[in-house]
Amino acid sequence: MKKTVLVRSTMTGCWLLVLFMSSVVQSANPERVIVEEALGWEQAVEKVLYCTVSTPFTYQISSHAQAQLTTVKPVGSTVNAGELVAEQDSYYLSREIDIIRTDLELVEIQLKHAKDELSRLETLRVSEMVSQSQLGDLVLQVDTYRLNRQRLKQQLQTNMYRFEHLKHFAPFSGQILQVDASPGERLDMGQRIVRLLPIKKKQFECKVPQEHAPKGKSLTDFHFRLHGKLISLRDIGVTVDINTQNLTLYFDGNSDEFESLLVGQRFQVSMVEQAAKMSLTESITRVPSDAVKLVGNSHQVWTVDQENKVDKVSVRILDTLASYFIIQSEIKPGDLLVVVGHEGLEVNQNVVAVSKAGS
Known part of the structure; x- marks a missing residue:
């Protein structure tokens, strides 16, 4: 038994020696x-957005009256704010205004006469020389003339507004994109004449993958640069492109420094995301x-x-x-x-x- 124990102790010592030597070799x-x-x-993390220049709207000039179109600027014309774009003939509308004014004079005379007659009969009523029904008829007549005068005044105001808008002026500087009516054509109320593209009212539309788009309160974690200059994010689209799964970001481009950018032009914007906390x-x-x-x-x-x-x-x-x-x-x-x-x-x-x- 004692010999067996001695052999096992010797073997254990050898294994320890091997492990120690291996560690020394590994260390060496x-x-x-x-x-x-x-x-x-x-x-920060910077991403490139691919953008285009667009306009937030195009302005539609339409007819306010049934009148013949006499002049209109051709397609492609550049106009300044306040410049005449189109004009309609004023003859028929001006005659209608004259007729309304004549009717107003007539109803004023009728109303004055009815009031005078009512005042006279009210005096006679005290002495019971006039019946109550006669007095009532005159009161109705006075009210009718008064309401008729009011209606004619409102009609005159409406036609005067239409008359003033027979000349169509550009509300801002722009370019005529489309002409929908021809000189000599008698237009109806609301009929389109020209479509005007604003020159200085621009916006930038940039596409960004949905998962990288700014969300809610995280807007403060992003800023955007165009040619190294900061631009302000105006809005984030609420629809996703079916094919690309991109969202659209909208920026105002009305600054003078972006005047050289043309509608439809493509460019790039840097979207810089501040690092997480x-x-x-x-x-x-x-x-x-x-x-x-x-x-x-x-x-x-x-x-x-x-x-x-x-x-x-x-x-x-x-x-x-x-x-x-x-x-x-x-x-x-x-x-x-x-x-x-x-x-x-x-x-x-x-x-x-x-x-x-x-x-």
């Missing part, structure tokens, strides 16, 4: 990994895509410190570039990241870091 020959530096990045130890960096590994549902990066020991850091991907990721994490610009040799690494393990450029 650390793992070789290839590394790259993390690069600095602005504390970070702790004091976090920053935004640009790292090689080979340094980021997906483990379960999270992304991780192996770093190498000044003592050549590795550590595993969880990161949040903010954006993707051609061969880089923009990440938010505790990694700082200049930190060494393992891009080749991740397999089998353990936290605090010693490694030999070799620059990718020199490998």
Whole structure:
């Protein structure tokens, strides 16, 4: 029995010796990994939006009266605010106004006569020389003339408004896009004459994938630049394009600095998203895509410190570039990241870091 125990003790000692020697060899020959530096990045994520210049509306000039069209500017004409665009003949409408004024004079005379007669009969009524029914008829007559006068005045006001709008002036500077009526044509009320495109009233329409669009209170986390200048987001579309699943963002483009942009012109706008709220130890960096590994549902990066020991850091991907990721994490610009040799690494393990450029 004693011999058996001695043999087992000897074997156990040998195994311990082998493990110790293996550890020494491993310590003496650390793992070789290839590394790259993390690069600095602005504390924001920038995306390019593809946009077009449009107008918020086109202005329709229409007829206010049944009158012949005498003149109209041709398609393509550029007009200034207040300039005459089209004109209708005034003969028939002016005669209607004269007739209404004559009717008004007549009803004024009739109303005066009825009032005088009512006043006279009311005096006779005191002495009971006039019946109550006669007095009532005169009161009705006075009220009828008064209401008729009111109706004629309203009719005169309406026709005067139509008369004043036989000449159609441009409400703003613009260009005539379409002419819907010809000189010599007798127009009806409400019939279209020309469609006017505003020159200085512009808007920008930019497309953005639905998942990247600003939402609600997060609007303050975004700003937009055109040729390096900030532009203000006016509104966000409430419909999604069926084919592209893009939303439309609307910007005002009425500033003089955008005067050279033409309706229908394509251009690009930079949408800059401020980084999500970070702790004091976090920053935004640009790292090689080979340094980021997906483990379960999270992304991780192996770093190498000044003592050549590795550590595993969880990161949040903010954006993707051609061969880089923009990440938010505790990694700082200049930190060494393992891009080749991740397999089998353990936290605090010693490694030999070799620059990718020199490998």
